[in-house]
Each structure stands twice: as structure tokens, then as C-alpha cells.
Amino acid sequence: MHLPSKKTRAVAAVAAASVLVLAAPALALTEQDCVDFVRNQAALMYRVPLADVSVKWEGPRLADITNRVPKEGTLSLIGNQYRLAGTMPVPLQVFEKGAKVATIYPRLSINVQQEVAVATGRITRGRVIDGSVIRIEKRPATQINGQPFTSIEGLIGATSRVDIPAGAILSGVMVEVPPVIRSGANVSVRVNVGGLSIYSSGQVLQDGRPGQLVRVLNVKSQKEFLAKVAGPEVVEVDVEPDNGEGN
Numbered sequence: 001m002h003l004p005s006k007k008t009r010a011v012a013a014v015a016a017a018s019v020l021v022l023a024a025p026a027l028a029l030t031e032q033d034c035v036d037f038v039r040n041q042a043a044l045m046y047r048v049p050l051a052d053v054s055v056k057w058e059g060p061r062l063a064d065i066t067n068r069v070p071k072e073g074t075l076s077l078i079g080n081q082y083r084l085a086g087t088m089p090v091p092l093q094v095f096e097k098g099a100k101v102a103t104i105y106p107r108l109s110i111n112v113q114q115e116v117a118v119a120t121g122r123i124t125r126g127r128v129i130d131g132s133v134i135r136i137e138k139r140p141a142t143q144i145n146g147q148p149f150t151s152i153e154g155l156i157g158a159t160s161r162v163d164i165p166a167g168a169i170l171s172g173v174m175v176e177v178p179p180v181i182r183s184g185a186n187v188s189v190r191v192n193v194g195g196l197s198i199y200s201s202g203q204v205l206q207d208g209r210p211g212q213l214v215r216v217l218n219v220k221s222q223k224e225f226l227a228k229v230a231g232p233e234v235v236e237v238d239v240e241p242d243n244g245e246g247n
Contacts (some may be wrong), residue, residue, distance in 0.1 A: 029073035052113040070096035085141035112141035117149040123164040146171040154211025179207040193239040
């Protein structure tokens with residue numbers, strides 16, 4: 001059996017094709033298949049390990065929202081669901097042998113834990129930030145707005161624009177750090193999988209500072225994904241190595 005290389009998996013993640021083969025021959029698509037698919041997509045979109053994502057099917061039953069359950073099904077997300085978190089109807093297209101057979105809207109509860117920089121205590125306006133006043137914590141994605149900082153390095157030496165309360169998630173609007181990447185710029189996308197780095201290209205859709213997450217467009221596929229600003233003209237995406245388990 002030929003297994004795809006790490007390079008193939010990494011390029012596929014950046015392309016954000018949002019399609020996953022879910023069922024073995026002669027096995028009908030199930031609610032659990034849909035849950036597993038959305039969980040994988042959320043992990044890719046937020047660049048977090050699968051262990052930091054949980055998805056629960058809230059209803060209605062799959063049999064109640066489609067009368068066409070294929071024996072060999074694939075799924076695709078409709079649109080760019082980069083805010084895939086919380087309890088929401090998730091638009092999914094169901095395919096069989098390459099042909100769309102149904103569009104379903106299951107209500108799913110999606111919990112994503114994401115590492116972000118938070119204030120360890122009150123930071124007064126005008127203070128130059130150092131490592132003593134910030135730390136990295138995991139927070140639910142539903143609590144995160146704007147462009148959060150995901151590393152301490154990008155905040156060292158920044159100046160607070162406002163009074164920041166203890167426990168607040170730090171974002172670009174709170175501190176003065178000149179952006180190193182501007183909206184509309186073409187960038188190199190560094191995909192890290194295991195010990196391998198693969199480079200692709202994309203277009204940034206918002207200004208970004210070191211360590212911040214920004215939306216990036218894959219020009220060929222017209223799909224958006226999140227990437228961390230690594231430096232001028234470079235963003236990066238981490239992909240977990242395939243351990244051979246699951247689909």
C-alpha cells in the first residue's frame with residue numbers, strides 16, 4: 001500500500017480542499033463521520049492539535065435531514081468557515097462518487113482550545129511590554145476576537161495603547177507594534193509537518209504583526225486559512241504528522 005508523503009499531506013492542508021473520504025466501501029455515511037470531519041477541519045483552521053478540539057452532534061438526526069445517505073460518502077464544507085466554533089448549524093455538502101447528492105445543516109457543538117497571549121496582571125496604557133506581564137494560555141475560540149497574539153516573542157517591546165485588565169487576551173488593537181505584513185501582500189507560506197518544512201505561496205488578507213494569526217488566501221483554490229506571522233513576507237502553518245491512525 002502506497003502511503004502519501006509528509007510533503008503531500010502538508011500541501012493538501014494549505015490548499016484547504018476541505019474534502020475528506022469518510023466511509024469504507026459498503027458502509028453508509030453516519031453522524032459520527034460528520035463529527036469527525038468537522039473536528040479535523042476545525043483543527044486545521046485554528047492550527048491546533050486534534051486533542052484541543054471536541055465536536056458533539058446536537059441534532060436533528062441525519063436520517064431526518066437527508067433521505068440520501070451514500071454508501072461511500074465524502075463531505076465538503078460550504079464557504080470559508082474559519083470561525084468554526086460554538087454551537088451552530090454547519091453547512092455540509094455530501095458527495096458520492098464525485099457527484100453531490102445532498103446538502104445538510106446539522107447542528108454541532110464545537111469547542112476549540114487555542115493558545116493565545118494573555119495579561120498576567122493589569123497593564124497600564126503606555127507601558128512597554130516585557131515577558132513578566134504576559135503568558136501563553138489555552139482559551140476557547142469563542143472568547144477570541146480580532147487578531148490574537150499566539151506567542152510572547154511578538155509582544156516583547158510593544159507599547160500598550162490602552163489599559164489592559166488582568167486575564168485579557170492581547171490583540172493587535174491593544175498594543176502598538178508596527179505590522180510586518182500588510183493586507184494584500186503576497187507571502188511565502190511555510191508548512192511545518194514533523195521535522196519537514198514545505199513552502200507554498202498565498203495572499204494576506206489583513207495586516208499582521210509577529211506572532212499574530214492572520215487570514216491568508218490560497219490564490220489557486222480561493223480558500224482561506226489561518227497562519228501565524230513568522231516575519232516579513234513569511235507566515236507559517238503547523239500540521240500534525242500522520243500517526244497512521246484513523247481515516
